[in-house]
Amino acid sequence: MKLPDDEIRAIVTETLAEHQRFQQESIDAIVLKAVSSVLASFGIEDDDRRELRADFQHLRRWRKSVEQAQSYTFKAVITVIATGLMGAVWLGVKVVLGK
Secondary structure, three states: OOOOHHHHHHHHHHHHHHHHHHHHHHHHHHHHHHHHHHHHHOOOOHHHHHHHHHHHHHHHHHHHHHHHHHHHHHHHHHHHHHHHHHHHHHHHHHHHHHO
């Protein structure tokens, strides 16, 4: 009894798809175990995820506020320098016109 080509293709396709799912599940399990091991080596347990997320959110807010402060500081320094130059030019003009 010979199977039609369509049935053979369907069986092979299903077998390959099942093998792919099995491999993906194995890979996911290995990656999850590796990540858990690395986090555990840093002292971060699975139960600490919520706290860890809050810590990272706090660090992000802190970094953004520092970046914003640096931006404001840079703008303030540029403003002071520009104002000083304008004042020096103005005094120079007054001295030249005053003579």
